[in-house]
Amino acid sequence: MVNDAAPASPPADQPRNTLRPDSPCAGYCSTSHGDEICKGCGRTFDEVINWIIYDDAEKAAVWARLEAAGLVKR
Structure with a gap:
C-alpha cells in the first residue's frame, strides 16, 4: 500500500532546522593558550577537553x- 499523505509539518513555533553541529567549536580555541573560557566558543577548558566523552x-x-x-x- 502506498502512503500518499504529505509529511507532517513542524508546529509554526518550532524552527524547521533544529540540528546543531556536533560541537560548538568555532575553530579558534583560546584554551590552548591558557584561557579558562574559550574566546572562540565560550566553553570552559573542562568542557572543551571532555566534549568527546559527554553524553x-x-x-x-x-x-x-x-x-x-x-x-x-x-
Missing part, C-alpha cells in the same frame, strides 16, 4: 548555556 544530555546542557549567553557562533 547527549551533557552536550545539550552546554549548548543551552551557550545559547542563553548568546555565545553560539556556529
Whole structure:
C-alpha cells in the first residue's frame, strides 16, 4: 500500500532546522593558550577537553548555556 499523505509539518513555533553541529567549536580555541573560557566558543577548558566523552544530555546542557549567553557562533 502506498502512503500518499504529505509529511507532517513542524508546529509554526518550532524552527524547521533544529540540528546543531556536533560541537560548538568555532575553530579558534583560546584554551590552548591558557584561557579558562574559550574566546572562540565560550566553553570552559573542562568542557572543551571532555566534549568527546559527554553524553547527549551533557552536550545539550552546554549548548543551552551557550545559547542563553548568546555565545553560539556556529
